[in-house]
């Protein structure tokens with residue numbers, strides 16, 4: 531069974547990647563996860579300057595999921611290049627670096643800094659972090675989505691994956707804006723804005739008040755977005771949201787995802803990604819498929 535998938539210029543060993551922010555910078559998972567069995571790794575978002583993130587508490591469990599408001603806590607791009615990248619580029623899987631800026635110019639500056647670094651397969655633009663004050667949500671407005679991607683494109687030859695937010699009424703204009711601006715893939719979804727309440731204290735549970743909902747609770751919502759976006763654009767859509775099992779992965783592929791990322795499930799089952807990747811051939815064979823592409827977007831909804 532051929533598990534490889536093409537995402538733009540890139541060929542991944544298999545369609546199962548780990549999602550940004552849920553796998554650290556991979557060192558944390560060495561010894562637990564065999565990286566060579568993953569389609570790719572996307573480390574935690576990096577920004578131009580170091581960020582402390584939001585005040586504690588910044589995550590809480592919810593039924594079938596969790597809310598987080600980490601606030602892009604990271605040590606900045608220089609630390610990433612000096613400290614994390616030399617390790618990450620040695621790993622036997624594709625490395626997709628996720629970046630976020632406060633402006634299109636900041637995204638471009640980050641991309642420029644990373645453009646000539648060996649070992650990076652693609653850049654994923656986090657256009658959609660819901661937990662950062664000061665308007666980091668570029669992906670609610672097609673014009674801004676387009677502008678950020680256009681500016682990154684100009685300074686950086688690496689393939690661009692646009693990670694979009696589900697906190698919109700209609701994903702189609704945003705997916706199209708990303709495609710027109712030159713993104714090679716769309717990553718869908720980031721977290722859904724939610725609220726946890728401590729009614730006894732009459733306080734929000736999270737210091738940031740709201741947070742992003744992830745985990746199995748969001749899977750049907752994410753599937754709907756992926757299905758709609760995949761029908762609207764020609765570039766591949768990478769499905770994200772609540773994926774925990776082999777069946778979940780198959781559902782996303784049939785709904786139109788060319789690959790998937792697994793996030794929250796890594797926290798309670800760190801080996802989930804490689805086990806699902808190993809089990810994929812059998813599930814594909816059930817549908818008579820010879821490769822992953824045979825089933826992508828084969829949902830018969832009409």
Ligand SMILES: Cc1cc2nc3c(=O)[nH]c(=O)nc-3n(C[C@H](O)[C@H](O)[C@H](O)COP(=O)(O)O)c2cc1C
Nearest residue numbers: 549550551575598656719720744745771772793794
């Ligand atoms: C604790 C936590 C931290 C996250 N940090 C990031 C991040 O830094 N950058 C990013 O693009 N997405 C981040 N995400 C979003 C995930 O990559 C993913 O899009 C989302 O959680 C939905 O997938 P899941 O339901 O499989 O977790 C984070 C999610 C969680 C739970």
